[in-house]
Amino acid sequence: MRMITFLLVGLTVHVVFFISIFDIYFTSPLVHGMTPQATPLVPPASRLVLLVADGLRADSLYTLLQNGSSRAPYLRKVIEERGTWGVSHTHVPTETRPGHVALIAGFYEDVSAVAKGWKENPVEFDSVFNESRHSWCWGSPDILPMFSKGASGDHMYTHTYPAGEEDFASTDASRLDTWVFTQVKTFFESAKSNSSLKASLLKDRNVFFLHLLGIDTNGHAHRPMSKEYLDNIALVDTGVAEMVSIIEEFFDNDGRTSYVFTSDHGMTNWGSHGAGHPSETLTPLVAWGAGVNSAHKVTEPQPYDDGYLQEWNLQHTRRVDVNQADIAPLMASLIGVPFPLNSVGVLPLLYLNNSDQFKAESMYTNAIQILEQFKVKMTQKKETTLSFLFTPYQPLTESKQAEFTHKARILIQLEKYEDAISLCQALISRSLEGLVYYHNYDRFFLGCSVVFGFVGWTSYVVLVILKTHASLDRNPSLLRQTPSRSLARLCMCVTVGITVFLLIQRSPVTYYIYCLLPVPVWYSVLKESGTLTDLIRSAPSLPLWKCFCYFVLVAFGIELLVVSFFHRAMLTVGLTSLSLWPFVSSLFGRAKVRALSWSLGCLCLAAFPLMPVVGREPNIHLVTCAGLLTLFTSACYLWSSRHRTPLHLSDRPQFVAQMLLVAVCAYVPSLTHSSLQQKQGLPLLNQIISWTTLASSLLVPLLSSTRIFHRLLSIFLSLTATYLLLSTGSEALFPPVLSWLMFVWINIEQEAMLAQGVSGRQELSTIDFSANIDITKMRQLKLDDIRRSYFFVFFIITAFFGTGNIASINSFDPASVYCFLTVFNPFIMGGLMMWKVIIPFIIVMCTFETIQVATQLSSRSLFLIVLVISDLMALHFFFLVQDYGSWLDIGTSISHYVIVMSMTIFLMLLSVVTHTFTSKRLLLWRRPKMHFT
CATH class of the missing domain: 3.40.720.10 (Alkaline Phosphatase, subunit A)
Structure with missing residues (x-):
């Protein structure tokens, strides 16, 4: 129950922080109530x-x-x-x-x-x-x-x-x-x-x-x-x-x-x-x-x-x-x-092509029309701000407005049209700057409120991790300590003060949420001050040097991920660095084959961020090759595991059917591409196969065994079949390569547990997703779990940017959805492209779920670390949001924050879906029980 409550609270907090960006940066610039302005002279055209x-x-x-x-x-x-x-x-x-x-x-x-x-x-x-x-x-x-x-x-x-x-x-x-x-x-x-x-x-x-x-x-x-x-x-x-x-x-x-x-x-x-x-x-x-x-x-x-x-x-x-x-x-x-x-x-x-008088009058009309918007905007902001706090736009105060308009009118009457035009252009320029000024008037205030709440939430999550999932030297006298009444009274006073201030200013409802949310968040932080005392008391027994190195590496890794949003090639640098992990640790000596497989997998995946996101020419042959690669790797796994984890007789038909479907889906894009090139339209059979495959992609894996690798293989085949239908070139190779690396990651984490001396290690081949987890065998967090959480965030970002992303509409290629439809429909096409982006997410999420089970660690503890890492990235991007420069720069800076916040919320929801996806099984029929006498 506590986990569900925490999840709901965390989801609410992140939704509020996510929506805040729209109130801060995405509010409509339009105002109403202006007087129409028209040039008084006869126009040249009817x-x-x-x-x-x-x-x-x-x-x-x-x-x-x-x-x-x-x-x-x-x-x-x-x-x-x-x-x-x-x-x-x-x-x-x-x-x-x-x-x-x-x-x-x-x-x-x-x-x-x-x-x-x-x-x-x-x-x-x-x-x-x-x-x-x-x-x-x-x-x-x-x-x-x-x-x-x-x-x-x-x-x-x-x-x-x-x-x-x-x-x-x-x-x-x-x-x-x-x-x-x-x-x-x-x-x-x-x-x-x-x-x-x-x-x-x-x-x-x-x-x-x-x-x-x-x-x-x-x-x-x-x-x-x-x-x-x-x-x-x-x-x-x-x-x-x-x-x-x-x-x-x-x-x-x-x-x-x-x-x-x-x-x-x-x-x-x-x-x-x-x-x-x-x-x-x-x-x-x-x-x-x-x-x-x-x-x-x-x-x-x-x-x-x-x-x-x-x-x-x-x-x-x-x-x-x-x-x-x-x-x-x-x-x-x-x-x-x-x-x-x-x-x-x-x-x-x-x-x-008209007289100088017409041009001057038209420019004057243009200036008055834009000035009218400025006046309405200024009046609206003045009415909702306390008089002693209101700071007018100095280059265009009310007296300067009157001076501009009066002087321009005089110049036109004196037939000094060029001077009048220049003056009107200056008035337009100042009015447009003033519109931006008043549009952004509350931005600093709201930004500070959001940042304050964000820092408080992240601090609270860190304290929860230390309190419930870390082995600290605890003071028994503090275990039952309740928060002081003075702290509660202080928070209540702050709440009342903020509410009265916002009421006086007639602020929108959302302002109350952004400004009041930090109060309960920081109350929760201050309430857990005893955990900080426990951390200080435990400091002498902690490997401080190792802790310092871990936090420096993670901080560097977070910055690398932030930079990768601007330069995808940084993911290649990160993957190359990750490929060296087994060699700088003791893993290479313990499992040479798995270590080499890890390094090779990282290097293969590192090639994808170097490929262009957009502008790729369709290469349907690579889609076919990706299908063949998927079939080859699946067949190799089934053959190699025939003794360790043999398939049950009832599961074999499903895997055979899924592999046949992958083969069909590898051929459908080629057939569709050929038909469209010949201008024969989208074949109906291809469309039926595509939509059927998409509709069944989340149901078919639920029919397979819940043993770890059987379920993961079924998920991989089902999702790859859909991905092939949404591919036009080299990106089709991404899921097979990513899945290979994820498979190696699961196995190499088992070796990492042995290297740490974790007892009670269970063979991967015997683990069942649906088995009841013995809470008594759950262990506390170790420093290496920070690395596991960072790896997960890194692979999520790689899954997002590996072959493209939905951050830029520019990376949308309509040809990717031609197996499903060719009639223009932005919502269905956008939904299909979204699903294409989500598929690598699900592969990484299922892998992380497996690692949580295999490493005998509470899913909550690892997820909390992931939450801290992603929140630190989101806070970083919040400071990088800009409202100056080119429109592309502004849009990019805002979209990065929205992406990370969306990813955090999305991961919280997807973790629940993934748990169901891996642990639940649908039985279309039940075997009759045999009775013996």
């Missing part, structure tokens, strides 16, 4: 056509073919003769929804919102569509509804194709774009005979949005360098030319239509997106038509040193780069609608 080629890289559009021609001749002609072009720089995460939010609403969506659902608005926000008179949209059912749902009124009309059309295995994904172009063409044809629709179209402030998903789908399925991807760009170019012709004809070439062509994100060479690689963050932007500057020829070098101008042969035409959020105010300015209320974009004036 309508806007926004064309978004989903997943289009800038270099794929701008780079010329070898013969000097362009694969997008129409857009190339626009760039060189009719419009203004540049690169739109996106922010991470470079995903479809955040990219469109930045384009159309003008703000960068929270990284955390990616996990809140793809088809719903995580927060309510304003957009260019919402501010328009009418908006007509065609495209994907995953994108268009999120803008129509958030729009006020009924002025937005969406036309989407069925979600099942987004199939990576389709013969030609460009049909998605053909569908859009056909629908738009039909729409304008029908409008000619529909008087009410035509009347609506002829009004001003209208928007037409064409979402073109074919390029993105072809990029995922065939890679961006493929013929399918590049041909799709040509198809889009032809479609754009046709759309422009149809629209201009419908509106009698009135010259009042603006066109913006861009992309929401790019794509890596291996067909993924989500991180910050330049191939993902550099997207094309081409604007032309009413109110847009024509191509500007230049003879002097342009202010870009990235080398792209020469590579694209566009150094003679002015390039104007923007941030992706800047496109929203550009579109709003062109058709004269209010700037989106939540936009943080800055109007790119070089795209505008």
Whole structure:
């Protein structure tokens, strides 16, 4: 009961610490209650056509073919003769929804919102569509509804194709774009005979949005360098030319239509997106038509040193780069609608072809619109902070706000437009900095509360280990000592004080949890002060030098794991160091074969962190080889153990069936890959085999014997079969190599016990997971158990980063799930990839469970040490979280903390699952009892 209580308390504490990072770093930056701001002058355009080629890289559009021609001749002609072009720089995460939010609403969506659902608005926000008179949209059912749902009124009309059309295995994904172009063409044809629709179209402030998903789908399925991807760009170019012709004809070439062509994100060479690689963050932007500057020829070098101008042969035409959020105010300015209320974009004036007065007024509107957000943010924070504690943003106090706006208005009236524009740009810059300042206002306070609670929890776990699992010289007089009443009263006073303070400041409910949780935690720590006295009393009898060496090595090892999150090659260094363990201890002399097997296994596993996480070309032959290796090692084990641990007659059919399933699963990826290459789709039989294997992967091992190696072998075969179906190359070899090393680890720990002189050693072949554990034979912790716990954490991290990780969406390869489905479904695909990551976890967890049983140590004691090690890593990453630098740096620092905290919580839950997975057995039928007379 105490273990369950401790587990629940520990789980609660870690969940609170985990959630805290979202309140500290992932709160929504949006505010509401601003007044819409629009330029008072007549806009240059009556309508806007926004064309978004989903997943289009800038270099794929701008780079010329070898013969000097362009694969997008129409857009190339626009760039060189009719419009203004540049690169739109996106922010991470470079995903479809955040990219469109930045384009159309003008703000960068929270990284955390990616996990809140793809088809719903995580927060309510304003957009260019919402501010328009009418908006007509065609495209994907995953994108268009999120803008129509958030729009006020009924002025937005969406036309989407069925979600099942987004199939990576389709013969030609460009049909998605053909569908859009056909629908738009039909729409304008029908409008000619529909008087009410035509009347609506002829009004001003209208928007037409064409979402073109074919390029993105072809990029995922065939890679961006493929013929399918590049041909799709040509198809889009032809479609754009046709759309422009149809629209201009419908509106009698009135010259009042603006066109913006861009992309929401790019794509890596291996067909993924989500991180910050330049191939993902550099997207094309081409604007032309009413109110847009024509191509500007230049003879002097342009202010870009990235080398792209020469590579694209566009150094003679002015390039104007923007941030992706800047496109929203550009579109709003062109058709004269209010700037989106939540936009943080800055109007790119070089795209505008209008008077200096219009540019100055538009920039002033942009500045006031962002200043409005700043004012609301400042007011909200001022109202929830005690007046004597409130520290305003000094560069933009209320008096300075009034000074900025008044001076800008005067400059515009005096027709000093350039000075007014410069002043407005300075106001925008300060307002954006002020928004960040107030958004992060409580971050230090909350961070200190979380760290204080974290240190208290870790201290408490250490004291529990020393009290219940260590052989200390205890003082009998302290055993029944109860905590003093003064300590309880002090904690109660602190609790009341914190509560009153938070009530006065009208803080959110979560603030109470973060600030009050450290109180009971530290009360528990101070209550166990007697354990520290026991430790000091026992110090003379402890091998202090050995203790010091152990703690130094573990501290160094923890730092190595922390660095491995940034540089995976550090895992190779760690595995190479671990391979020397038997040689620096006495194990090599006791068990040469096992020691050499350990070293060889570590070195083989050390090769995987050196392999690229992303960008690997599919190599299905390696998947087949991994299947053969799995069958070979399993057959060798069964043959070698035929005398020591022979299989029961009832178990043999199961192992034969599992090995046959592995053979089938090794062949299915090859058959699927071949079928998709021939564009014949995913074979139904392959899909049935894949889903059946996945569904049975956790049930089949429960049918096998609970003797240690029989159960472990069944688990290994079952999980490897699923892993093969989710593999596309060298990563398929990872589970066999990892399992080999885990098998050697179990055996070599037996030798380590003998070297320590632990009595009562039991032969591994006779151990049964389901046997009742004799508590009287459980031993106390020894220093070597710290090493065992560290090994476990190290192998867990290696399992996570060995072949890739879910920390970066960029490591997601859609081809990995093609044996299961090819129709785009982010949740199912993400779930399959998550399971692929978990499989090595389970292998390591089952090994650790075995070692706990084999070394006659309480599972709680070893797990507590693991908890301390992982918590120290989490605390380290908490201090490494940063809110400055590139978006990729910020996102990476936050994700590392989230990963370690998730891993700690996950291990606590997975330990319970693993115990069931190894010790329980399902009996589909029972043998009838034999009665003898």
